[in-house]
Amino acid sequence: MTNKKIHLCLAHMNGNEMKYIQEAFDTNWVVPLGPNVDAFEKELESFVGRGKYVAALSSGTSAIHLALVALEVGHGDEVICQSFTFSASANPIVYQGATPVFVDSERDTWNINPELLETAIRQRISAGKKPKAIISVHLYGMPAKMDDILSIAAKYDIPVIEDAAEALGSEYDGKACGTFGQYGILSFNGNKMITTSGGGAVICPDEEAKKRMLFYATQAREAAPYYLHKEIGYNYRMSNICAGIGRGQMTALESHISHHRHARDMYAALLADTDGIEVHGNPSEKHNSNFWLTTITINPAKTGTDCDTVRKHLETTGVESRLLWKPMHTQPVFKDAPQFTNGVSEQLFSQGLCLPSGPCVSDEDLEFVVSGIKSCLKPHS
Ligand SMILES: *Cc1c(COP(=O)(O)O)cnc(C)c1O
Numbered sequence: 156m157t158n159k160k161i162h163l164c165l166a167h168m169n170g171n172e173m174k175y176i177q178e179a180f181d182t183n184w185v186v187p188l189g190p191n192v193d194a195f196e197k198e199l200e201s202f203v204g205r206g207k208y209v210a211a212l213s214s215g216t217s218a219i220h221l222a223l224v225a226l227e228v229g230h231g232d233e234v235i236c237q238s239f240t241f242s243a244s245a246n247p248i249v250y251q252g253a254t255p256v257f258v259d260s261e262r263d264t265w266n267i268n269p270e271l272l273e274t275a276i277r278q279r280i281s282a283g284k285k286p287k288a289i290i291s292v293h294l295y296g297m298p299a300k301m302d303d304i305l306s307i308a309a310k311y312d313i314p315v316i317e318d319a320a321e322a323l324g325s326e327y328d329g330k331a332c333g334t335f336g337q338y339g340i341l342s343f344n345g346n347k348m349i350t351t352s353g354g355g356a357v358i359c360p361d362e363e364a365k366k367r368m369l370f371y372a373t374q375a376r377e378a379a380p381y382y383l384h385k386e387i388g389y390n391y392r393m394s395n396i397c398a399g400i401g402r403g404q405m406t407a408l409e410s411h412i413s414h415h416r417h418a419r420d421m422y423a424a425l426l427a428d429t430d431g432i433e434v435h436g437n438p439s440e441k442h443n444s445n446f447w448l449t450t451i452t453i454n455p456a457k458t459g460t461d462c463d464t465v466r467k468h469l470e471t472t473g474v475e476s477r478l479l480w481k482p483m484h485t486q487p488v489f490k491d492a493p494q495f496t497n498g499v500s501e502q503l504f505s506q507g508l509c510l511p512s513g514p515c516v517s518d519e520d521l522e523f524v525v526s527g528i529k530s531c532l533k534p535h536s
Contacts (some may be wrong), residue, residue, distance in 0.1 A: 293325055
C-alpha cells in the first residue's frame with residue numbers, strides 16, 4: 156500500500172529556476188521581454204540546432220496561431236491537420252476563420268498517415284480548395300515520418316507547421332523535431348518536457364521570419380514615434396519571469412529526456428511477458444522519441460480487460476493515467492470539418508492509455524504502476 160500519488164508528468168523544479176527569477180526581480184525586468192527571454196531563446200536555438208531562430212511566446216497554442224498568421228491563412232481557407240492530437244493543434248485554424256481538414260494516423264508512429272495525407276490534398280485540390288498549410292504532430296513525442304510528409308508537401312507546394320509541443324528532445328533521422336517544417340512549435344506548459352509555468356515557442360527558418368513573429372506577438376506595432384498599426388497584432392510574447400523558469404529548466408532538459416526514455420524502457424521490460432499489452436516504441440532506427448508519456452495499448456480480447464477499467468483501477472491506487480487524445484474528427488466541435496479517416500486513431504483511442512512518465516516518477520513507482528495494470532488482467536486459461 157502507498158498513500159502517495161503518482162502523476163503522469165508533474166513539473167520538476169531543480170533550483171536553478173529561482174536564480175534566474177531573482178535576477179529578473181533584482182534588475183526590474185518584470186515584463187514580457189528581457190535578458191531571460193533573449194537567453195532562453197538562444198539556449199533553445201542551440202538545443203534544436205540547424206541554424207534555426209526561436210521566438211519565445213506565451214503558449215504553444217499562440218505559437219501555432221502565429222505560424223498560421225505568418226503563412227497568411229485566412230477566412231475561408233483550409234488547413235490540413237493531424238486528427239489524432241490535442242485540440243490545441245487545430246483550434247488556431249478556426250481562430251483564423253479557416254476550416255481544419257482532419258487526416259487520420261498510421262499504425263506505427265500514430266502520426267499523420269502520409270498516403271492519406273496525399274489523398275486528402277488531391278481531393279481538396281479537385282474540390283477547388285487547395286490547403287494553405289499542413290499541421291503535422293509528433294504525438295507523445297514520437298517523431299512523424301518527416302521525409303515522406305515533406306516530400307508530399309513539396310510536391311504540392313504546401314508549407315508544413317510541425318507541432319512539436321510534446322517532442323522537445325525527440326529526433327528524426329538525427330535531427331531535432333520541430334526543425335523540419337517551415338515553422339515548428341514547442342510548448343512549455345505545466346506537464347510538458349520542460350515548463351515555464353505556461354509558455355511556448357515558434358521555431359523559425361531565419362532571422363527575418365523570427366522578427367515577423369515578434370512583430371505579431373507584440374501588437375504589430377510599426378516603427379514610428381507613436382503607436383502606428385497597419386496589421387492586426389497579438390499579445391503573445393513570453394514574460395521575462397517565465398523565461399527565467401525556462402532557463403532553469405534547460406539545465407535539466409537532458410536528464411529529463413533520459414529519464415522519460417528510461418521510464419519507457421522499464422515499462423517495456425516489465426510488460427514484455429504480458430500478452431495483449433503493447434508498449435509504444437520507436438518503429439525504426441530513424442525514430443528517437445523523447446517518450447514524453449509512455450503509452451500502451453490493451454487488447455481486450457487477449458487481456459480480458461480494457462483501458463478505461465485499468466485507468467479507473469489505477470486511480471483507486473493513487474496512480475494517474477489518461478486515455479489517449481480523442482481524435483479531432485470525432486469531437487462534437489469539429490463534426491462538420493472534412494475528414495480523411497482509416498480507423499487507426501479511433502482504434503488507438505479505444506485501446507490506449509498514457510502512463511506516469513515524468514521526472515518525479517521513480518523505478519519503484521513504475522513497478523507499482525505495472526503491478527496495478529497486471530492485477531486487472533483476466534487472460535483466458
Ligand atoms: C500542449 C500541446 C499544445 C499546446 O500547447 P500550450 O502551451 O498548452 O498552448 C499543442 N499541441 C499539442 C500536441 C500539445 O500537446
